[in-house]
Amino acid sequence: MIALQPAMIWGLGVAALPILIHLLNRLRYRTVRWGAMQFLRRVARSASRRSRWRHWLVLACRTLALAALALAMVRPLVGGRLGRLGRGGAPDAVIVLLDRSASMERIDGRSGQSLREQALAELAAVPSERVRGSRIVLIESVFRTPREVAALSALRHLVWTEQTDTAADWPALFDAALDWIERHRPGRTEIWAVSDAQTSNWRPASLAWGDLGARLADMAPAPRIRALLADSAPPAANRSIRADGVRRLDDGVALGYTLEAPEPRSETVQAALLTPSGRVLHPLPTDTRRGAVVLPGGDTAGWAGLQLPADGYVGDNAAWYVFGPAPEGDVRVATENETLRRRIRHSFLPARAADRHPVRLWPLDAEPPVLDGAALVVWQGAPPRGAQARALDTFLRDGGVALALPPAEPAVLSETADAANDPALWAWAAMERAPAGRAWRVARWERYAGPFARTRDGDDVPVGEAAVRARSLFAGRRAEAAYAMAHFDDGAVAVTRENRGNGRLYALAALPSPEWSDLGDGRLWVPMLWRLREEGGRRLGEARMGVCGEWQPGSPDALWEAAHTDERLDPRIRAGVYRLGARWMALNRPEEEDDDSALDAATLRALLPGVRLDVVAPVAGRLAGPTEMSGALFLMAGLFLLAEAALALERAS
Amino acid sequence: MDDAKRFDLLDPAVLSRLGRLTVFARRPMMGAVAGLHRSATRGASVEFAEYRKYAPGDDTRRLDWRVYARTDRFYIKEFDADTNLRCVLMLDTSGSMAFEGAHGSKMAFARKLAATLAYLMIRQGDAVGLRLADADGDREIPPRRAPVHLRALLDALAEARPQGETDLPEALHRAADRIRRRALVIVISDFFADPDALLRAFRHMRFQRHDLVLFHVLDERETRFEFDRPIRFLDLEDGAPVIGDPALMAREYRNEMETYLTRLRQGSLEFGADYRRVAMADGYEKALASFMLQRQRRGTGKGPQ
Known part of the structure; x- marks a missing residue:
């Protein structure tokens, strides 16, 4: 509460007047010699019991009325929130x-x-x-x-x-x-x-x-x-759209999106599709959360945006995309499993023996390598710590992609007691084996984006055929916030994706070896690695997608201009498509901002x-x-006086 | 005691106005000499009472020959006897009678009421006695009809002082036992006592065939209970204080008072007592006139029609 006339606070002393008068009256009794005492004694006993509360009520009403009047003179300002914020002195x-x-x-x-x-x-x-x-x-x-x-x-x-x-x-x-x-x-x-x-x-x-x-x-x-x-x-009937990656097709580019709309999800949203050539309306079905808009044509580079009609929260109504040729980056493999290392090397065998092989080792017993040209890191084993973890985290935040595979040992490698000082980058639950003669299968998976997205011809990757005999689930605090891209038939998460800065960390709950699973099947394994490498390679290209606030222009002198609008926007704080020379950047709001x-x-x-x-x-x-409370206080004083009058009249009658 | 003080209790103007009226008893009395009141025995007045069969030894002069001529049976024609009455004035001298109202104390009012009654009744030939019920016991002056007896009564009234606690019901029981022949018992009091005990005493009076008259003297301050500030009430009988805010107590006090008065009035009717609530503001003359007129109309018919 704030007082506009704080000096008048002393007027609150007036509220003590009825009490003083009451005490004085007690001292000023008149003595009457009385005969009919037999009634008086009985009445005095019961009256003192039953009427005392009324007497005090009258006294309280008088006191409160005067207090309210005095407070009204103080002219207090209260405004609920601001009244509380404004409490106390400066x-x-x-x-x-x-x-x-x-x-x-x-x-x-x-x-x-x-x-x-x-x-x-x-x-x-x-x-x-x-x-x-x-x-x-x-x-x-x-x-x-x-x-x-x-x-x-x-x-x-x-x-x-x-x-x-x-x-x-x-x-x-x-x-x-x-x-x-x-x-x-x-x-x-x-x-x-x-x-x-x-x-x-x-x-x-x-x-x-x-x-x-x-x-x-x-x-x-x-x-x-x-x-x-x-x-x-969130406002009622809010709709949101989020960019979910770009995929090259033979005859165009697919802009993946995630659309959240209130129930029932039966309508079609007329979204605006923004491209360098202009703005056209494009209907988006709301019966499915995930979908893709295909930009026809063979443009090798460009940008696009999807905008929903304005609603109670316009901040989540836009998704921005850029695409362009992505150089094939290197693959770094951090594992002591020789079989796995060989399997990954074979997956990226160059067409000619003379060509440079893209797969490189990540030495675990030495300083972390320089990852300038890397697009994908495959990490199998205990989660990285210390300098290794910091290097991988920097790589991810810069737009790289990493695939985490569980350690082969059936040990619990979850967050340890010294996590406060040396936190692991992620954690695994203990390995578990399927009952004898049975295996888990991947029942549901993300078909629009990610490592198991459909082929250009629309065919499903045969993930569901792979049997998983042993698994180790992605665990820890981060697992709760990560996005589940595939589920086993018992509901457990098979593949998770966690956004870190501009990059992404994928975690597969099983190794591709025969003891663990059939995920080493070339029909699954090879496209998965290639897709992840392609996704990570975008950080090396001229067109990149990032998260607003996490990506920062390298130099303060670099003048990135907004491509999707004539307004001058600051790429450090506003989502959109920006251009600096031949380089393109699509910035979208952080995914966690959609969490209610x-x-x-x-x-x-x-x-x-x-x-x-x-x-x-x-x-x-x-x-x-804040609101000045004088009026309300005057009203309160009036009400107290009315109550006092009613009580006094009742007493007198 | 000098005559002036004694006769302050009597107002000649009041006596003059009331002197034309007569105090009648509602019940037959047992007087020693002839008087204005119906006797409990048969006598030779002009008031026919009943016929009864002749019995040997009856005075043949009282045979009704007309009845004999019609029925061929002897019947004696009986008439009521007229006698004087014995009146006992009973005055409550408890401390509560010292209450000072707007028109003086209740005791002064009661004294005048009693003195006037005594004067009027002695003047009409009735015997009047006095009992003062006070804390130390009863003071009694036996009923006599001699005019000089009035002086003794007035002296006793003038000297009566309200003080202490009086057990009025007990005093009434004692009086009922002490007054051997049926009499007109007039009680002048504020009756601030347990109503049940009072009613038991009234029943005792009725059992002794006394004609009981109750003058209930109340000041309107006692009934209205109107005060505007906290009061320290001092008990007139034992001096114990009760401090209270009348505004908080008034309604309940009035209810209690009303309940008490109603109970006393109904109880009096039940036991044949002639209950008369006397407001001091109205004066004792009005109370007496009302009492005497009513008695006269309902009485033997000897009063003015």
């Missing part, structure tokens, strides 16, 4: 951590504004008394650079608070805030976290929270954290135990700005 510094992730562009049906715009409007409506004399620092989720601003109301007009198609990394945001506090030591500090609490952005499983909690505990005075949460529920799950207040507080974290939860229908 601190020395206010650090606003602003979530600019794509999900903050969801439109609030009540205000007609995006969640980000609404949050900025609410911040602008915080009375200046609340931050008078405070240093106001903005740290937004894209660049995470602290910037001091003159006033909260100025935030709306800054380029650093504009819309983006990126994801947010909340542990990193808090880290930047604590860095600023440690560097500037501003004194009493409040951190206002403005977010939709999207789980993927807050990353509750991140180990960084422990470190942040320890740093906060060491700070004196400890900053106070207030989380101003927006309602992250949000953290609740209890989980948010649990992230930083022992820290003063005040969660200001979203309130439906609440106005952005």
Whole structure:
């Protein structure tokens, strides 16, 4: 609560008047000599029992009426969320951590504004008394650079608070805030976290929270954290489309997509297909989630976009593609299994003996190799750690593709106790064998994209024929977020795909050796490896697809221009198709931004135990700005007086 | 005691106005001499009572010859006897009678009421006695009809002081036992006692064939209970205080009072007592006039028609 006339708070003392009068009255009894005491004694006993509550009610009504009147004179401002945000005096510094992730562009049906715009409007409506004399620092989720601003109301007009198609990394945001506090030591500090609490952005499983909690505990005075949460529920009847890769066909290019639409999925969506030659409407069926739009023609390079009609969340209505010739990159194999290594080498045998063989070894007992020319890494065995893991992670984030295969030993190689210091890049569950005489089979798999997509002729890859006698499932925290591309007949996941930066990590739950499975069948094994190599090779080509916010232009001087619009867009924060000379880049919003799950207040507080974290939860229908409560308080005073009068009249009658 | 103080209890104007009325008993009385009231025995007044068969030894002068001529049987024609009555004025002198209302104390009111009644009844030839029911026991002046007896009655009334706790029902029981011949018993009190005990005492009076009259003296402050601020009520009998906010107690007090009054009135009717609620604001003259007129109309018919 904020008071416009704080000096009038002393007027609250008036509320004590009825109590004082009551006490004085008790001292001013008149004495009457009375005869009819036999009634009086009986009545006094019962009256004191039954009427005492009414007496106190009258006294309470009088006191509350005066208190409400006095408070009305104080002219308090409350606005639910802002009332809570505005509690307390002005601190020395206010650090606003602003979530600019794509999900903050969801439109609030009540205000007609995006969640980000609404949050900025609410911040602008915080009375200046609340931050008078405070240093106001903005740290937004894209660049995470602290910037001091003159006033909260100025935030709306800054380029650093504009819309983006990126994801947010909340542990990193808090880290930047604590860095600023440690560097500037501003004194009493409040951190206002403005977010939709999207789980993927807050990353509750991140180990960084422990470190942040320890740093906060060491700070004196400890900053106070207030989380101003927006309602992250998706708008009703929201449709979203996501780019799902590009595949070359004989007579064109297939643009894979994933379309999410509300039930019933029976209508056709008139999407706009954008190409260099213009914009045409293209119907997309909604009865299947995944599909592909074929661009006819033999163009070797180009770009395209699919846009859905505007709805409550326009941020998830576009998918962007670029395609072009991809050089055949190298394949790095990290395994001690000689048979597997030979099998992979045979899969990529060059046409002529004189030609260079693309398969190279990844030496496990030496420094990680330079992966400049690599398109695919096949990693079989224990998941990489340390420098090996960092090298592979960098490769993936740069657009590379890796295939993880389980270790041959039937040991549990899940995340270990020292995972906090040396986390493995992934984890495997223990190997399990099928009952004697039986085998698992792949029952369902992704037919539109990925290693087992249909052939150009539309034929299925015979994955379902392969028997799997032993398997080791992809496990660990990351497995939960990964996309299942194929399932066994018992529902377990056979192939997973996890997006990491611009690249992808595929995990196959069985080895291609006869003891494990028939996945070594050339009809499966060879096309799978070739497709993964082709996908990874795009990072080496002139046309690449990446994730907005994760891909960054190499040089700050490089002027990437948007190809799909005449607007001048910043490729660091906005999705779309960009061009720099002969190089093309299609940037799409992060896949995790489509995840609707949000953290609740209890989980948010649990992230930083022992820290003063005040969660200001979203309130439906609440106005952005604070409301002066004087009118309501006058009304309350009137109601209390009416109640008092009713009680007093009843007593008198 | 000087005459002035004694005769303060009597208002000549009131006596003059009431002097034209007569106090009648509702029941036959057993007086010693002839008087205005119906006797319990047969006598020679002009009021026909009944016929009864002649019995040897009856006075033949009282034979009704006309009946003999018609029926050929001897019948004696009987007439009511007229006698004087014995009236006992019983005055409650408990502490509660000291209550000061807007028109003086209840005790002063009761004294005047009793003195006036005593005067009127002695003047009409009836014997009047007095019992003062106080905390120390009863003070009794036996009924006499001599005009000089009035002086003793007035002295006793003038000296009566309200004090202490009086067990009025017990005093009534004692009086019922002590008054041997049927009499007109007039009780002047505020009757602040257990109604059940009071009603038992009334029944005892009826059993002794007394004509019981109850003058219930109440001040309107006691019935209305209207106060505007917290009050410390001091018990007039034992001095114990009760502190309370009348606003919170008024409704229930009035209900209690109403219940009590209703019960007392109905109980009185049940046991044949002549219950008269007297509001001090109306004055004792009005109460007495109402009482006497009503008695006269319902009485023997000797009063003005």
